[in-house]
Amino acid sequence: MGVTGGFGVNVPNFLTAIRFVLIPVYLMLFFVGERYIAFVVWLFAGLTDVLDGYLARKRNEITFVGKMLDPLADKLMILAVMFSLLWSKDMPILAVAAMLVRDGGMILGSLWFYLRGKKTLAANTMGKLTTVLLYAAIVMIYFQWQYAVTVLWIVIGFSYLTSLLYSIQIIRVNGQTKDTIH
Numbered sequence: 001m002g003v004t005g006g007f008g009v010n011v012p013n014f015l016t017a018i019r020f021v022l023i024p025v026y027l028m029l030f031f032v033g034e035r036y037i038a039f040v041v042w043l044f045a046g047l048t049d050v051l052d053g054y055l056a057r058k059r060n061e062i063t064f065v066g067k068m069l070d071p072l073a074d075k076l077m078i079l080a081v082m083f084s085l086l087w088s089k090d091m092p093i094l095a096v097a098a099m100l101v102r103d104g105g106m107i108l109g110s111l112w113f114y115l116r117g118k119k120t121l122a123a124n125t126m127g128k129l130t131t132v133l134l135y136a137a138i139v140m141i142y143f144q145w146q147y148a149v150t151v152l153w154i155v156i157g158f159s160y161l162t163s164l165l166y167s168i169q170i171i172r173v174n175g176q177t178k179d180t181i182h
Contacts, residue, residue: 018045022077
């Protein structure tokens with residue numbers, strides 16, 4: 001399945017655009033005290049993410065723009081949720097900082113490999129599991145469950161381990177061949 005060029009105006013990319021619109025909606029609701037309605041908005045954004053990925057693959061409508069904007073919409077939404085929970089004092093600042101350092105390192109590392117014409121790899125199973133566990137921990141924090149912050153720290157530790165293993169995998173792949181595949 002290839003990636004089509006152009007701006008890719010299609011249903012999956014429209015759903016991604018909806019997620020960008022939902023970010024300020026979520027924040028507005030959260031900050032005016034409608035925490036649970038904001039949570040529903042976040043869930044809806046997550047459903048659009050699942051649906052856009054499914055439709056893009058099923059209908060062969062994967063576009064360059066979609067590949068760039070989809071993860072950006074996801075990151076901005078989770079940042080909005082994390083910062084709202086930080087503002088409400090439900091999430092510790094050190095946990096947010098640890099996640100930002102990890103994500104920033106992964107983004108900068110991928111960019112460095114990409115700009116040097118090296119191979120980059122799609123998210124693997126451990127990376128996807130890390131995302132699921134992170135969302136579960138954030139939901140626990142959102143609803144102020146007992147031990148939620150402890151679970152979050154365990155997930156953060158796991159995310160650093162998966163990032164290390166992913167980095168080793170990229171280094172090995174790029175050391176084995178001189179090809180430039182993105």
